[in-house]
Amino acid sequence: MSAEPVSLELPMQREPAAAASLRARVAKQILRLVTRQVPVDLVLPDGGLLNQRGGSRTEGRPGIVLRRPESLYRRLAENPKIGLGEAYTAGDWHAAEDTDLADALAPYAERLSGLMPSWMLRLSRLVDLPIPADQRGAVEHTQENISAHYDLGNDMFAAFLDPSLSYSSALFDRSRPVADQDLEEAQLRKVNAALDLAGVGAGDDVLEIGTGWGTLAIEAARRGARVTTITLSVEQAALARERIEDAGYTDRVEVVVQDYRHVAGTFDAVVSIEMIEAVGERYWPDYFAALSRLVRPGGAVALQAILMPHQRYLTTRNSYGWIQKHIFPGGLIPSTTAISEQAGQVGLSVTRTDRFGADYAETLRRWRSAFLAAWPAIRSEEFDEEFRRTWEFYLAYCEAGFRAGAIDVAQIRLEAEDRDHS
Structure with a gap:
């Protein structure tokens, strides 16, 4: 992109200048050691390469330009898990002109487990930051955490999502070239695969945990089901109700702004698309207990979840x-x-797992392309250059992870045992 990178000053730990300088030098040497194992050229401001002594870029290899290398080293020294992305947002580095950002990140993701020796990994844990208390999933913080992302505005998401407004992995038809397939078609295939996995049909009572913008609820109602769909995003709920009304299913779908822990009743099927990642590990027992309590005997739960080894x-x-x-x-x-x-632990068993991580990589690639193309319309006082670079890195970083197999996505069927819910 031709826009001048913004300057983002980040709070650094207070320590003597000599110690900070030493940490930065150590980070530089670690980065040099690590990147020598990866087929990506790191280009210094003078045109030389960080990961090679002398020489020049290798034709056909991805390249990363270190615009402000000393600033990058300082951020990595402070916290490598956070510093790399913040350095990108600040403009300390960027993909070379002939390199896509995800292409630059994917080789690192492919070698994730073997890049650093075990002694170095143990040292890296010394700079791990604890998870803040307000991000551990407590009821009083969950609304804030969800709103921080999903209440950025319906218009912002609509600018880069497909017309179904699906903000989770699409599912492409493996019998046809992916490039020939429309994203909206692939998103509806994902939605209907989840409904099929849960066995949703006419007359069923369905609970959806995580409304999104209403597409799954509409498709379930189209099958003749009665749907209760819950969300913590006020903005999403408002637009979902409009879309459900436009589709003619207000008599079959109820949208409720509510925490899953407070839902009453039982349902023939429970469906939740990429919701578990936001729950917080501390509250997974509550989440699965709710699933067990809410699904009727003989019913099923369909989860779509991002996964890691x-x-x-x-x-x-x-x-x-x-x-x-x-x-x-x-x-x-x-x-x-x-x-x-x-x-x-709550009487549910996994009976089927359908993985499709490569499809998420393609979904993210299309989102990033659409986001950057739509940026002139998205840009505002709220969504500035720092926001653009943050989201560009986020979408490319995740795409690289799925391409490399470092993370995956699957639809998972949980079957309820024949038990008494009373």
Whole structure:
């Protein structure tokens, strides 16, 4: 992009200048060591390469330009999990002119587990920040955490989402070239796959946890189901009601601004699309207990969840990273093992898991392209250049993770045992 990067001054830990300088030099050497294992050229302001002595860029390799390398080193020294993204937002580095940002990040994601030796990983935990108390999922903070992201404004999301306003992974038809497929079509395929997984049909009572902008509720009503859909986003609820009314299903769908912990009654099916990531690990027992309590005997729950490998989940569950700080306060990605264990404790069992992580990478690629194309219309006093760079990094960072298989997404069926809910 041609826009001049903004300057973002971040609070640094108070320490003697000599100590801060030493930490920055150590971060530089670690970055040089790490990047020598990755086929991405890191270009210094003088044109040289950080990860090679002498030489020049290799033709065909992705490139990253270090515009203000010393500032980048200082941020990485302060906290590597947060500093890299904040350095991008500040304009300390950017993808080379011939390199897509996700292409620059993907090689690092592909080598995530082997980039740093174990002794270095142990040292890195010394700079891990604890998760702030207001991001641990308590009822009194959940509304604030959800609003911080989803109440950015319906118009902002509509500028880059497809007409279904689906803000979760699409599901593409693997029998056809992905490039030939419309995103809205793929999003409706995802929605109907989730409804199929939960066995939703005419006459069923359905609970949706996490309304979004109403597309799943509309599709369930189209099947003849009666739907209660809950959300904590006031802005999403308002537009969802409008869309449901326009579709002619107000007699079948009720939109309620409510925490899942406060829902009463029972349902033939419960569906929740990428909601578990926002719950907070501390409250997963409450979440799964609610699922168990709300689904009728013989019913089913369909979850769509972003996933990470279980070992990585165990090592990162208590750390605070860039995504939690800047995008999803209170968020934590589970593993399939964690989901299975939590479900089992409340009498639910995982009976089917359908993975489609590559589809999320493609979904994110399209969102980022649409976001950047729509930026002139999105830009305002509220959505400034810092916001643009933050969201550009967020979408590319996640795309790289899914492309590399560092994270995944799946639709998971949980079946309720035949038990008495009374």
